[in-house]
Amino acid sequence: MSISYKDAGVDKEEGYKAVELMKKSVAATHNSSVLNGLGSFGALYELGQYKNPVMVSGTDGVGTKLDIAFKTGVYNTVGIDCVAMCVNDILCHGAKPLFFLDYMACGKLEADVAASMVSGVAAGCQAAGAALVGGETAEMPGFYKEGDYDIAGFSVGIVEKDEIINGSTVEEGDxxxxxxxxxxxxxxxxxxxxxxxxxxxxxxxxxxxxxxxxxxxxxxxxxxxxxxxxxxxxxxxxxxxxxxxxxxxxxxxxxxxxxxxxxxxxxxxxxxxxxxxxxxxxxxxxxxxxxxxxxxxxxxxxxxxxxxxxxxxxxxxxxxxxxxxxxxxxxx
CATH class of the missing domain: 3.90.650.10 (PurM-like C-terminal domain)
Incomplete structure (x- = not known):
């Protein structure tokens, strides 16, 4: 008797299909600072010229709003939410978002659904001026219910040290x-x-x-x-x-x-x-x-x-x- 990964609930071919469907929307977010594409072990991003740069990072997810997406069959907008929740946070310190990574987990991967969610992530990155430089899609049968997805993201931005905004100058009458x-x-x-x-x-x-x-x-x-x-x-x-x-x-x-x-x-x-x-x-x-x-x-x-x-x-x-x-x- 033999058993495969697919028999255990993980379809590698569906994963490959999802990546191919994602590539075009991901590439549309890249700029000259992105030095490599999807498929490497890590993303390479060139900072460029800054005097005294400070990196500002943030991570978040979409939460139970995802349930509305599952029930309506509309998946692309929650990708935008995922980006917004991160980039708006780091913006509070005056940081310009540089790049973004996403993490998606599901019980059974459907390439079209995953690609739709990532197309929303890409749209959010374009709205924020950030490059979508990588991500992870984890198929976890038996852990997530079939049809359920979770998505979270991580963004890194940059601000000159003397331009950081942190509320320290707030005054009466503002x-x-x-x-x-x-x-x-x-x-x-x-x-x-x-x-x-x-x-x-x-x-x-x-x-x-x-x-x-x-x-x-x-x-x-x-x-x-x-x-x-x-x-x-x-x-x-x-x-x-x-x-x-x-x-x-x-x-x-x-x-x-x-x-x-x-x-x-x-x-x-x-x-x-x-x-x-x-x-x-x-x-x-x-x-x-x-x-x-x-x-x-x-x-x-x-x-x-x-x-x-x-x-x-x-x-x-x-x-x-x-x-x-x-x-x-x-x-x-």
């Missing part, structure tokens, strides 16, 4: 400028999945499943353009825990953010979630509420930053200010 989110992004889906069991349910002229799969917005290019021309004291990516959890992370000791809820340009999907019975405190403590990213800028920079973001096609608006205090954040 202004909080919000960049609007594209929707729920990639947080709060354990609650969302309990509220929306029928993903074909119509809302705002679309299926709710489609609205929930709207990918996390990538803020890298517009924010880096702002940093070229304006002083920014702090930045926050509004992810799990919403504004109360994330905005204090860019406040230095002795200062707190005052957020005026009436100034937030929320989105219809959050009103709909609220109507499902989620209380106000839970809404703000779980979801981004329409704010995907926040810049903390001197009051003198307010108008210039807003004008710059508007010229770049972003929906940006003032939501509050910084004052002395120890609370981290005051929601009013």
């Amino acid at each position: 202004v909080l400028i919000a960049l609007q989110s594209s929707g729920v992004h990639s947080n709060g889906f354990s609650l969302v999945r309990k509220l929306f069991t029928d993903l074909d349910e119509e809302f705002d002229g679309r299926k709710i499943g489609e609205i929930l799969l709207e990918p996390t917005k990538i803020y890298v290019k517009p924010v880096l353009e702002v940093l070229k021309e304006h002083t920014v004291h702090g930045m926050a990516h509004i992810t799990g825990g919403g504004l109360p959890e994330n905005l204090p992370r860019t406040m230095r000791e002795g200062y707190e953010a005052v957020v005026e809820k009436s100034k937030i340009k929320s989105l219809p999907v959050f009103d709909y979630i609220r109507e499902k019975g989620v209380p106000e405190d839970e809404m703000y403590g779980t979801f981004n509420m329409g704010v995907g990213f926040v810049l903390v800028v001197p009051a003198s920079e307010r108008d210039g930053v807003l004008a710059k973001l508007e010229s770049l096609g972003e929906t940006a608006f003032e939501i509050g200010y910084v004052q002395r205090g120890e609370k981290g954040i005051c929601l009013r």
Whole structure:
């Protein structure tokens, strides 16, 4: 009696097919700094000319939003989410993302599904100006259910040491400028999945499943353009825990953010979630509420930053200010 790897549940030929399907979208993210392609044991990336570079790294996944992708059969948008969750984080320190790697695991590999997910990763990398330099696809029968996938990523960026943004210069009177989110992004889906069991349910002229799969917005290019021309004291990516959890992370000791809820340009999907019975405190403590990213800028920079973001096609608006205090954040 003989037994093969395929008999154990791992189809190597399907893996080879998946790699071939991925190659074109991956190659589209490469630039002159990428010195080799897929297939090497490691990715080679040339830094170029920097005076005193600091590497900034971040890693994250997509979480239970993946379940919405499985149930709707739409797989490419979660790849964008995977990139966004990483690159928006390292952007908070003023870093330009250089490259990205992804990790995908499943119970039974389907080449077309895997390639679709990676095409989303590639699209996210292009939006962030990062090269997709490698990844891993692990077929793990008996560990993951057939049809289930998990995806996570890792990004490395770079910033000159004297240009690092870490909240250390935040001052009283600084202004909080919000960049609007594209929707729920990639947080709060354990609650969302309990509220929306029928993903074909119509809302705002679309299926709710489609609205929930709207990918996390990538803020890298517009924010880096702002940093070229304006002083920014702090930045926050509004992810799990919403504004109360994330905005204090860019406040230095002795200062707190005052957020005026009436100034937030929320989105219809959050009103709909609220109507499902989620209380106000839970809404703000779980979801981004329409704010995907926040810049903390001197009051003198307010108008210039807003004008710059508007010229770049972003929906940006003032939501509050910084004052002395120890609370981290005051929601009013």
